[in-house]
Amino acid sequence: MSEFKPGVGKVVKDWREVLNPQEFAVLREGGTERPFTGEHLDNKTEGVYKCRACDAELFRSTEKFDSHCGWPSFFDPAASDSVRYLEDYSLGMKRIEVRCAACDSHLGHVFEGEGYDTPTDQRYCINSICLTFEPQK
Template identity: 50%
Template sequence: MKKILSPILLILVFIGSCNSQSKNEDYWKKKLTKEQYKILREKGTERAFTGEYWNNKEEGEYKCAGCGQKLFSSDKKYDSGTGWPCFFEVEDKKYVNFVDDNSLGMQRIEVICSNCQGHLGHIFNDGPNPTGLRYCINSASLEFAKKNK
C-alpha cells in the first residue's frame, strides 16, 4: 500500500505546484497594470523621461509596486540626467537582490525586489558620493508614498 501511495503523493504535489505557478502569474496579471507587469514580471524597461517618478521632487518613500516593500527614500534620490528615477542608496540592502544580467549584449547587474522577485532596474558604478552607486529604477516598478508633514 505504501508503495502505491508514494508515487501518487508525488504526482499530486507536482500538479499542485504547477497550478500555483500559473495561478501566481494570473495573480500578477490581475494586480498589476500592463506596464507594471511588463517591467516587474517580464524584466522590461520603460522609455526614458516617460515614467511617473523620474522627475518627482516630493519627500517620501518609494515602495515596490508589486508587493509594497519599502525600497528607497526620496533623500537618496538624485537627478542623473538619464530620465529614470535614480538613487545612490537603497533603504536597506535586505530589500533588494542583485542578479548578473548579460542580456542585450551588455554586462549589467539587475536589481530585483527581495520579497516578490520583481524586476526594478539596474545598478551602476557611476553614481554620486557617498556610495558611487546609481540605482537606475523603472517608475512603473515603484509606488510613491508622500511624507506626512
C-alpha cells in the same frame, strides 16, 4: 551586494490579476519603460518609494538624485536587504539587475564606479512604473 537567488521572493500573487499589462511587462518580464516618461522622474517630494507589486519599501527620497539618465535614480536602497541583485548579460554586456527582495519583481539596474557624485558611487536606475510613492507625513 548579495547575490540574487531565484525563488527567494516571499510574496507570491497572481501577478496578471494584480498588475496592468504595462506593469506586468516591466515588473514580471524584465522590460523597461521609455526614458524621461516615468511619473517619479522629477519628483522632489520627501517620502518613500515602494514596490508597486507588493508594497515593500525600496528607496527613500533622501537617496534620490538627478542623474539625467531618464529614470529615477537613487544611490542606495532603503535597507541592504530590500533589494536583490542578478547578473544580466541581455544586451551583450554585463549589468547588475535590481529586484525586489520581497516579491522578486524586476526594478531596473545598478551601475557602479562611474564617478557619480554620490556617497556610494552608485546609480540605481529604477523604472517609475515599478514604484509607488508615499509622501512623508
